[in-house]
Each structure stands twice: as structure tokens, then as C-alpha cells.
Amino acid sequence: MTTQATGKPLDRVDGRLKVTGAARFTAEWDVPNLAYGAVASSAIAHGTVRSIDVSAARKAPGVLAVLTHENAPRLQPIPEKIGETQFRGEGGISETLQPLQTAAIEYAGQPLAVVVADTHERARYAATLVRVAYEERPPQLAMATASRKTLPEMFLGNSKEKLQVTIGKPKSALAAAPVKVERVYESAITHHNPIEQLATVARWEKRGGADFLTLYDTTRGIEVLQEVMATSLGLPKESVHIICPFIGGAFGSKGWLYAPPLLTAMAARAVGRPVKIEWRRQDMFAVAGQRAATRQTLALGATRAGKITALQHDTQTHSSLSSGFTEPCARLTRMMYAVPNISFTHQLSHLHLPSPCPMRGPGETVGSWALECAMDELATELNLDPVELRLRNYADKNPETGKPWSSKNLRQCYARGKELIGWDQRNPKPRSMREGTQLIGYGMASTMYPAGRGEAQARATIFADGRALVQSATHELGNGAYTIFRQISADALSLPIERVRFELGDSALPSAPTTGGSVTTATVGPAAQAAARAALAALKNLAVRDAESPLFGAATEAIDAQEGRLVLKTNPAKGEEYGAILRRAKLPSVIAMGGAKPGEEKDKYSFYSFGAVFAQVRVDEASGSIRVARLCAVYDAGRLMNPKTAHSQIIGGMAMGVGATLMEATHYDPRNGRAVVRNLADYHVPSCADTPDMTVEWLNIPDPHISELGARGIGEIGCVGTPAAITNAVFHATGRRLRSLPLTPDKLAFS
Amino acid sequence: MHPFQYQRADSADQAVAAVAKTPGATFIAGGTSHLDLMKEDVHHPSLLVDVSALPLKQITAFEGGVRIGAGVSNTAAAYHPDLQQRYAAMSEALLAGASVQIRNMASMAGNPLQRTRCPYFRDPAQACNKRTPGSGCAAIGGYNHVHALFGASKACIATHPSDLAVALAALDARVQTTGPRTIAFPELLRLPGDTPHLDTVLEHGELITAIDLPAFAGRSHYLKVRERASYAYALVSCAVALEMDGPKIRRARVALGGVAHKPWRVGPAEALLAGQLPTEQLFQAAANAAFADAKPLEHNAYKIPMGRNLMVRALLETSGLQPMQGPAGTAFAASVGGVAGRLATPR
Ligand SMILES: Cc1cc2nc3c(=O)[nH]c(=O)nc-3n(C[C@H](O)[C@H](O)[C@H](O)COP(=O)(O)OP(=O)(O)OC[C@H]3O[C@@H](n4cnc5c(N)ncnc54)[C@H](O)[C@@H]3O)c2cc1C
Numbered sequence A: 001m002t003t004q005a006t007g008k009p010l011d012r013v014d015g016r017l018k019v020t021g022a023a024r025f026t027a028e029w030d031v032p033n034l035a036y037g038a039v040a041s042s043a044i045a046h047g048t049v050r051s052i053d054v055s056a057a058r059k060a061p062g063v064l065a066v067l068t069h070e071n072a073p074r075l076q077p078i079p080e081k082i083g084e085t086q087f088r089g090e091g092g093i094s095e096t097l098q099p100l101q102t103a104a105i106e107y108a109g110q111p112l113a114v115v116v117a118d119t120h121e122r123a124r125y126a127a128t129l130v131r132v133a134y135e136e137r138p139p140q141l142a143m144a145t146a147s148r149k150t151l152p153e154m155f156l157g158n159s160k161e162k163l164q165v166t167i168g169k170p171k172s173a174l175a176a177a178p179v180k181v182e183r184v185y186e187s188a189i190t191h192h193n194p195i196e197q198l199a200t201v202a203r204w205e206k207r208g209g210a211d212f213l214t215l216y217d218t219t220r221g222i223e224v225l226q227e228v229m230a231t232s233l234g235l236p237k238e239s240v241h242i243i244c245p246f247i248g249g250a251f252g253s254k255g256w257l258y259a260p261p262l263l264t265a266m267a268a269r270a271v272g273r274p275v276k277i278e279w280r281r282q283d284m285f286a287v288a289g290q291r292a293a294t295r296q297t298l299a300l301g302a303t304r305a306g307k308i309t310a311l312q313h314d315t316q317t318h319s320s321l322s323s324g325f326t327e328p329c330a331r332l333t334r335m336m337y338a339v340p341n342i343s344f345t346h347q348l349s350h351l352h353l354p355s356p357c358p359m360r361g362p363g364e365t366v367g368s369w370a371l372e373c374a375m376d377e378l379a380t381e382l383n384l385d386p387v388e389l390r391l392r393n394y395a396d397k398n399p400e401t402g403k404p405w406s407s408k409n410l411r412q413c414y415a416r417g418k419e420l421i422g423w424d425q426r427n428p429k430p431r432s433m434r435e436g437t438q439l440i441g442y443g444m445a446s447t448m449y450p451a452g453r454g455e456a457q458a459r460a461t462i463f464a465d466g467r468a469l470v471q472s473a474t475h476e477l478g479n480g481a482y483t484i485f486r487q488i489s490a491d492a493l494s495l496p497i498e499r500v501r502f503e504l505g506d507s508a509l510p511s512a513p514t515t516g517g518s519v520t521t522a523t524v525g526p527a528a529q530a531a532a533r534a535a536l537a538a539l540k541n542l543a544v545r546d547a548e549s550p551l552f553g554a555a556t557e558a559i560d561a562q563e564g565r566l567v568l569k570t571n572p573a574k575g576e577e578y579g580a581i582l583r584r585a586k587l588p589s590v591i592a593m594g595g596a597k598p599g600e601e602k603d604k605y606s607f608y609s610f611g612a613v614f615a616q617v618r619v620d621e622a623s624g625s626i627r628v629a630r631l632c633a634v635y636d637a638g639r640l641m642n643p644k645t646a647h648s649q650i651i652g653g654m655a656m657g658v659g660a661t662l663m664e665a666t667h668y669d670p671r672n673g674r675a676v677v678r679n680l681a682d683y684h685v686p687s688c689a690d691t692p693d694m695t696v697e698w699l700n701i702p703d704p705h706i707s708e709l710g711a712r713g714i715g716e717i718g719c720v721g722t723p724a725a726i727t728n729a730v731f732h733a734t735g736r737r738l739r740s741l742p743l744t745p746d747k748l749a750f751s
Numbered sequence B: 001m002h003p004f005q006y007q008r009a010d011s012a013d014q015a016v017a018a019v020a021k022t023p024g025a026t027f028i029a030g031g032t033s034h035l036d037l038m039k040e041d042v043h044h045p046s047l048l049v050d051v052s053a054l055p056l057k058q059i060t061a062f063e064g065g066v067r068i069g070a071g072v073s074n075t076a077a078a079y080h081p082d083l084q085q086r087y088a089a090m091s092e093a094l095l096a097g098a099s100v101q102i103r104n105m106a107s108m109a110g111n112p113l114q115r116t117r118c119p120y121f122r123d124p125a126q127a128c129n130k131r132t133p134g135s136g137c138a139a140i141g142g143y144n145h146v147h148a149l150f151g152a153s154k155a156c157i158a159t160h161p162s163d164l165a166v167a168l169a170a171l172d173a174r175v176q177t178t179g180p181r182t183i184a185f186p187e188l189l190r191l192p193g194d195t196p197h198l199d200t201v202l203e204h205g206e207l208i209t210a211i212d213l214p215a216f217a218g219r220s221h222y223l224k225v226r227e228r229a230s231y232a233y234a235l236v237s238c239a240v241a242l243e244m245d246g247p248k249i250r251r252a253r254v255a256l257g258g259v260a261h262k263p264w265r266v267g268p269a270e271a272l273l274a275g276q277l278p279t280e281q282l283f284q285a286a287a288n289a290a291f292a293d294a295k296p297l298e299h300n301a302y303k304i305p306m307g308r309n310l311m312v313r314a315l316l317e318t319s320g321l322q323p324m325q326g327p328a329g330t331a332f333a334a335s336v337g338g339v340a341g342r343l344a345t346p347r
């Protein structure tokens, strides 16, 4: 490889498009003859539709059709599994309730009717005219008293992620431990709230006499959506085309819940015109998924020397009536510390609330908050420095599986983080530091994120003008995918980055998985490399058979690609440009496919990214206001593809962690289950004024086992760890333990 | 949103006539409150009469005080040098509210007329006497975290969200209308009683033309606690206007925000302060008096200790016994807790 684009802090390649408004988001597609859908949804959380009167809506100006459960087409159930991911049932990722199939109501905000009209405004107005009479039943809204409680066995059907686990004898070890900490931590329901709201445009046509559906949708799971739509609508998969070149943020939403695209497809079919449904911000609190609330009981037993002997983590959380999604809170508990006796459980209460789904750092964000706060409490009990406690329990291998880490340099993260924040200069005594009316505190937490890798395909095309295109059906969520895959492709093609394009966001492209779980770089990167190399191999084959080529007759292994030229390894002066080979062959391009997937290393090693987060806070105790003064974080996340986009990802994640800690919460009415907070004036995400100075450093040590790129994903780790670091700093500042997220001013002022 | 007619008024008379003769007609100024509520299916005006182009945009000297045209933007009023200096509480309240973009659109008359942030009011599927008289009040027995400590009724427990209104109440502002009449500011807004759908005493078609700030030679200040450092409504706020007589307080006016259906002037506390030397102890006593009659609900009892502390601090800072958190007349002075990041000048 001669060019080197990976590892450079390049600007986002789609930055200009986005700033100028030229990037086309789902709701912006200009589809001819478009009609507009608006949804009327359930006012109640539990019961049935006794009758639904659409006559006024039907008569309103511009209305083309009104769909309800009485006249909507029947849908087939969503698949049990897609790929290796369990969709239905306990521990599964999606909901089985499908829109407009039943009179039964399972949550407030459940879509009950779609009104289609010739303009957006008319559709919205007509939707307010739909009158529903309910047979109301009392909803179940409290985890503790829910009549249906389950203990899901596995997270998403993954046999490597069991949700009820006992290792060793934690009960007796805890009983015997000379030092114990047992605490309950609670976290509120939160919502992803990406700026781009859900939207779908559906267009039906006949192709070869058969139905064909084109769907522009805000999805970060193109292939999964294609399969769900095909199954539910009874179409062959090839007859569903999904397009989504840009996503305005997802954070875990936009992947696993399908009422929006299904409703749009049904509506478009009913009116025989393309239909668009754009959801309102209020609806995002009903149909877009959420992070469920948790009530986590942590019990730690330790020797006086600070060796943890027992660790128990029991989570109560909730899902909807038709989903079994379970916030997997023990993800750190199971692997973070060298503890011989560990147990964890997850109890799921099925409530009349909207379905939850993954949200940035599913399980990790709130699970690590509870664990790392309990660790801090244990350090206090032991009168030990919180970092030292972690070092004394440092895990040199995965305690659950016994497997070695693929790469772990967490000690370095702790040490550097301490330096950055000035850990040793603080007065460790709680409530000992002050600036004016404000108390000052320092806190820290370990953090990690599983470093997954899946299978993906890509296609590379080298054109006769010396440019190239690499394509794969992955997604751009604002994460920088266009940029880093262009970098990776350019390097693999030995071309300058300006001559390479990367395309994504279309189900017609080679297969890539849902963008989630921070696996995209490690999954699609190697596929792009493989495709690029296959294209170069094809080009070499052309050259060595072309009598006019300087490389005629050479063995392909003797040829190298350098800066857009194929050359002899032994004599780089001898060779020619890619384009020249194609032009002589009268070929417009050479095209090759490539794929990549993890191999047996997956079973040999335990793959994780690690990090340490340190926070300094200022607490105005009289008012209960907490401000984060500084966050310093050091990550061991493998080799970075692009330090600039990586930095943005991480500080975005850390800011989201600030939100989760200090302000984000969605309240549902305790009696009727309606979301009480439904807009961004009342659902607070951090403003610039809440966003502290953030210092982020990377060890940038390649993971030798994950792939040749040595890169692990970084999408979520920023969100994890930050909440506990801040909460622990609040304790250090005030001497008070707050065990309920978010830490809004009322909690300090009145707890 | 329901269909509606729209008309732009060229004169106050024309605006008044258009609204007065049309049932269901309303004025619209910046639209930042009204339009949201229309989109949320809460307001259904038949006709919008746009008053944003009316010549009501002057800030002029008036009887030793200042007259602010109803159409002056929140931004223009907040940064007006004379106002910022003489009526610091008002600039602080404005600048600690909403966002730059909203303040640029928002008018001085529209701001105190914005409607409650009670979340139930904004959800047409919930019972709400303010939105739909007679439907009940879902906030009672529901999630009432942001609701009232004072002056609530069995029909409504909502609070008034405007920061500006709290400052105007402490400054004894007066409102000029096309009545024509002058309404003393605290009387402009009503308590809910059994007519919570009426926020104000304005008649249908009565246009506010100006807000008058009477002459004031003391110090005024506004403090606000909120769930994020910027761009959030107050949980509790406090405006103080102090006039001194040598070392003693001649007259103190204190209004609390976020605790009632209108800015809550605390008469008994004001009486305690008058004629006294400013001390922390005195301020504590005043704050205790101010909250003595507070009636907490299920989720808002935190506002009592928070409000007391805030009032003490507002008095300490206004009287100079404690430094302000930022330059007077700015959002930094008003924002309790300040912004994230390190303190610029550790105190
Ligand atoms: C996201 C968000 C956050 C906000 N945060 C805050 C905050 O923190 N603090 C705060 O105080 N405010 C906040 N606001 C509210 C904002 O200050 C008000 O929306 C704004 O001041 C209203 O002014 P306007 O000119 O836009 O009023 P409009 O929306 O145009 O009108 C409001 C009402 O006043 C009536 N009206 C307007 N002009 C006149 C007149 N001359 N005479 C009689 N009636 C009239 C209208 O008929 C309408 O009923 C926020 C608003 C939003 C959207």
C-alpha cells in the first residue's frame, strides 16, 4: 500500500452536502404524484377499539382514503429470526404487534388509523377528525406489579449472551465477604430523539406483471427492513427496494420497529399512489422505541484488601406486551473485573407502554452506571482510591468465558486519565472542595464496549478514467461512514481518496448488516478491502494478458498496485495506470465483488474496547444544579480510521452520556400510560451550555485479531462510563449518593 | 392543524376590528407560542390577525420610566442599553429564556401571554380544563412535577411559564391596551379559579400596545433554576427589585416564578424586608414567610426548599451581600449553576 488515507483526520466527505442542504434525507425525496399520510393514534394504553368513526375524516377536503383495522390489508407476522438475530418472543429485538391488524390496544399512541390526503396539511387535519370509541381496561404500568413477568434466557437469541447467569457461588461468597455493598439504582425511560424524525415514502408499481415496492425509509437496517417488509406483505424479497443514503441520527432507533414503513406501504397500496408519512416529534415517544427504565440491585462482596469475591447484579426492566426486548444491564458485570463468583439476572415486566429497543450502549450505558457507582461505593467502604480498587480487580482474561482478550490496555487508560484530570491533586475526601458557592468533585468509571464484527459484502468498480467506486448496503447515520469507507477503499485500491467514491444506503447494493452495536467499521471495512483487492486482481489479469502492457507476461503475484498504477514489485518504474489497461481493453470498467467475515479468532478471543472516563463537576447545592466542568476520557478502541470523525463520534457519545446523567427522562402518566413529555422543549437533551470541556485521547493500538485493519467500532463507547463518572463526582463533591437517573435539580434539593 | 384564515393588520385599529368581529379570531405576533399550539391541535383559531408589522416597536422614555412597544422583540428589549442597565432583572429574565432564535421572533406582548407548559395541556387526548373547559384536570393525580405551589384550584394547578412576566411583576410594570385602559401587571394574568381557560383579563380583541416600566432607581435581579443550563423553562425563579434608603431597604418587591398560575408576588415577605438592614438572616426569614403557605402536590414539593434557597440568594445578590454569577443584565447573572465547563473566574 502506498497511499495512506486511513488513520488521517480527514474532513467528513458529506459535510458540504449536509451544510448546504444537498444531502437528501428520507422525507425530502421528490416522488411524483405523492400523497400524504397522517396517523391517528390511541388515546388509551389498554383496551379495544369499540368503534372507529372515520366519516368526518373521509369527507374532509383532499382526503383520498382512511385505513383502519377494519379495512387495512392483512399482514403476515414478522419473521422469527433474521440472520442470527431473534426477532420475536422473550429476549427478541422486535415487537409482534403490527399496525391496523387488530382492535386490541396495547399502548397509548398505538396507530389506529391512517388518513391519506393530497397534501400534508390536509392529511394532518383530517386525522384529527377520526373519532374512536374505546372499551378501556386498566393498563399495567408499574414493573413491580405487572402480571406478566418473565426471565428471558438470551439477549436477541444469542447463546453467547445469556441473561440469567451464575458463575461460581456468589451467594455464599457474598455472605462470607468481610466488606459488602448492596444498593439499588434506578434509571428513567429515555428516548433517542434524533433530529430527523421517522419518515417513509412508499411507491408501488408493477414490474414484469408483479408487485414491486420501493421504500425510502429512515432505516439503519436496510436488509432487515427489506426482509420484514417482504415477509409481512407477502412479497419476494427481490420485490422490495429500500433506499436511504442519509440518516439524521438514530442512536438505536430506526432499526427494529416497523409500524411506520408498514403503514406507509399499506396506505400507498390503498390509494394507488406513492404515499409519504412523516411522523411528528410527539409520535417519536410512541413508535420510535425507547430505552426502558431499570431498577438494578448491585451486591458486591470484597476482602478488606479490596479483592472482590462476589458480584451480583439483578435487573428489573420492562418491555411492551408484544416485545421481549430486554435491556441487557449486566454487560460489564459479566466481564469487567476478575471476580470468581458472579451472578446476574434480568427480569422483564410486560407493560402497556411502547416497545423499547436498543439505545446507544444498550445495557452498557445504564448497567455500567449502576456497576461503576457500586464500585465507587465499595471504594468508599474500603477507604480505597477508586482507581486502585479497579486495578486490584483487573481482569487479565474474560472472567465468564476464560478466553484471552484480543487486546486490552486498560491500565494505560486509567493512568493517562488520572493525569489528564489531575486525579492525584484532588482532595479525596468527599465534600472537601469548593469554589465560591459551588462544591467541586471528581469521579471516574471504567468503560467498555463489545467489539463485534459481522459479515458483509462489497463491490468495487475501477473505471477507465482511473476513478473507482466501492459500494455496500451499509448506512450513514452521521457517524462518518461515507468518509471512513472511502478512506479504507482508497487505501485498498491504492488510489488517492479524491478518485474514490463510496456508496451505501440501497438494498440493491451488496449486503451489509444493520448499523448497530458498533460493528460497522470492523464489518464493512474488511469487505470493502476485499472487493477492492478483487478488482485490482481482475485488472492485473487483464494487464498480464495484454501484449501492449508493460506488465505483459508477468506473474500476477509479482505485480503491486501503487498510487493508481500497476507496477512490477521488483521494478516499480515498469508499469502503467489502471485506466490505460481498461482503455486498451475497450472496457469501461472492471467490477469485482468481495466479502469478509470473522473467522475462528471470534471463538479464540474475547473482543472488547476499553476506556476510563474521569469527570469533574460543580454542584450548586442550594438549587440542586449540577454542571460538568470537565470530562477526560482515554480509550483503547483499536486503530482509528479517522481521528477527526472518531473524535466527533466520541464527544457526541459523551455529550449523550451527560444527557443521560443529568436530564433525560420520559415520564408516562401513571394512570393512563400516555407519554407526558412529548417535545424537545420538555424532553431535555444537553445544550452547548451543558456540554463541558472534553479531553479525549486514544491509545490507538491496533487490535491484532479483529481484522487486518485493527479497527474496532467506536459508535457507542462514549455514552458508556460517562454517567457513572459524573455521578461519582457528584458524590465526591457533596458526600451524597444519588442513585436515580437523571440527576435533575429536584433530586439534590429534595432527597 | 385546523384550517384558518390569515390577515396582516396595518394598524392597531384594523387589527382590533378584525379580531373583535370574528368569533375564534386571535392576534398573532412572533407566533412562537401560538403556532406551536395550533400544530399541537390545542389552539384552533378561525382567523389569525398578524400584528407583527404594526408600528409598535419603539422603546421610549415615559414618565421617568420606559415605554416598550408591544411589538418590540425580546432580543431588542433585552439588549437595549438603558433597559439592561436600569431594569437588569428584565434583561436577565429575557436572556435566560428560550433561545436566540425564539427571542428574535418573540414579542414583548406575546411573551407574557404564552400559555402554560403543563404537559397535559398540550396533549388533546388528556383531560384539561384549560384546553377543554369541563373535561377535568389530568395533572391532578398525574405527573405534576412542574405545577403550582400557590393559588391553584380544583380545576387547574398549572404554572405560568414566562420568565419576563416574573420580572415585570417585580418591577410593577403596567400594560397599555386598546381598551383603552391601563392594567397593572400583576392583574393582567389571572389565577385559575374555576375558569382556568382564561389566562388573562384581556377582552376578545383587546390588543396590548405597550408595556410601561415605572421609574425605578434601585437594583433588580432575576434568578432561574432549570433542568439544563440553557433553553429550558424555570423550575423555580425569582425576581427582586430593591430600593435602598442608605444602608436600609426602603422597599423590596419579590416575585416568584414557576410556582403559580401567574407571577407570585410575596407580600408578607416584602413587608418583612421593608425598613430593615439587609442580612442573610433577614432574607431567610423573608423566604420562610414567602413559602409558608405553599401547598405541595405529589411531585413538586422539591420547589419549596429550592425556592427558598433561590429567594435568599436572589436577595443576597441584589443587595450586594454576595456577588452575582455573571454581569448584571445578562443570562449569566440569571442562570443558577452557570454553564458547563470550568468556572471562568473561580470565586
Ligand atoms: C422551545 C421553546 C422554549 C421556550 N423557552 C422559554 C423560556 O425558557 N422562558 C420563557 O419565558 N419563554 C420561553 N419560551 C416562550 C417564548 O418566550 C414565547 O413563545 C414568546 O415570548 C411568545 O411571543 P410571540 O410574539 O411569539 O407570541 P405569539 O405566539 O405570537 O402569541 C402568544 C399569544 O399572545 C397573543 N398576542 C400576541 N401579541 C399580542 C398583543 N399585542 N396583544 C394581545 N395579544 C397578543 C396571541 O394571540 C397569542 O395568544 C419558549 C418557547 C419555545 C418554543
Ligand code: SF4
Pocket: B116, B118, B119, B120, B121, B127, B128, B129, B130, B131, B136, B137, B138, B139, B140, B155, B156, B157, B158, B196
Ligand atoms: S393543570 Fe391546568 S393546564 Fe394542566 S391539565 Fe390541569 S387544567 Fe389543564
